[in-house]
Amino acid sequence: MRLAWVVAAFAALVVLLAVGLTLNPREVPSPLIGKPAPAFELPLLHAPDKTFSHKEMLGKVWVLNVWASWCPPCLVEHPVVTALAKSGIAPVVGLNYKDAREDALRWLQRNGDPYQFSVQDTAGRIGMDYGVYGVPETYVIDRRGVIRYKHIGPLTPEAARDKVEPLLKELDRAS
Amino acid sequence: MRASLLALALLAGSAWAQDPVLDKRVAGLAHELRCLVCQNQTLAESNAPLAVDLRNQIREQLKSGASERDVIDFMVARYGDFVLYRPPLKASTLALWIGPFVLLLGGALLLWRRIARRRVPQPQLSEADHARAAKLLE
Secondary structure, eight states: HHHHHHHHHHHHHHHHHHHHHHSSSOOOTTTTEEEEEOOOOEBBOTTSSEEEEEEGGSSSSEEEEEOOOHHHHHHHHHHHHHHHHHHTOOOOEEESSOHHHHHHHHHHHHOOOOOOHHEETTSSSHHHHTTTOOEEEEEEEOSSBBEEEEEEEEEOHIIIIIIIIIHHHHHHHHO | OOOHHHHHHHHHHHHHHHHHHHHHHHHHHHHHHHOOOSTBTTTTTTOOOEEEEEHHHHHHHHHOOOHHHHHHHHHHHHHHHGGGSSOOOOGGGGGHHHHHHHHHHHHHHHHHHHHHHHHHOOOOOOOHHHHHHHHHOO
């Protein structure tokens, strides 16, 4: 009887640790999922005299990718973002976060520019509204301008294949 | 020109430092909020660029008349309850809040049962035993 108790307590502890230790503590669930994407109007990276507003994307399913030239993991995810953009499932817009314009342009020139276009968030104020804390971050936004998914950190091929692409296709069908 | 710029900079610098009440409020809030980048530090302790931005954001908002509650709501809307060093009492955090007390109660119960079981039973003496004892003590 007593042995049964000890075994049960031990098993409970094992389950607790098994769940707890496999969670990623860096992944903070975003409170923005299911909420309207925060409004912004920012200058285009390639043509700073023109601006882009989130409203222009209403009616479209799109991807917002937060990147910076100073961010090594952005280089890691670069091929994945490029493949996603090339697949043509949805437009991929870049949010150039807390970066210097020349550095950002040079980075795109050196590594290739996967984005439909990028906007400049020099002060990081829009990034703050989007709850950005670990560049790169990737958002999927639906036709009504609602954030449906957020990926924190470099977009992995698995996440792109299993989460982002299926979601984009599904949102595309549900028009 | 240069002198006036310097004077202006000094003036701005002193204005920055001359609001101890605001400084205190900013510091108070910064100690309550978690830095998302280095998760076991508060915004006050961290020097990550995001923490600096958020501290400036707190200062700006307080300066323009926002209350502590407003600033906390602003942070929670963007980063979730996780930014709070004191998590709110909700269905999902119930275990966090009452768990320790449940464990304490369980431990106390276990201890109590143990002690109760260990109590030495009173020896039962028969009439004959009493008689024998009395005889021996005589």
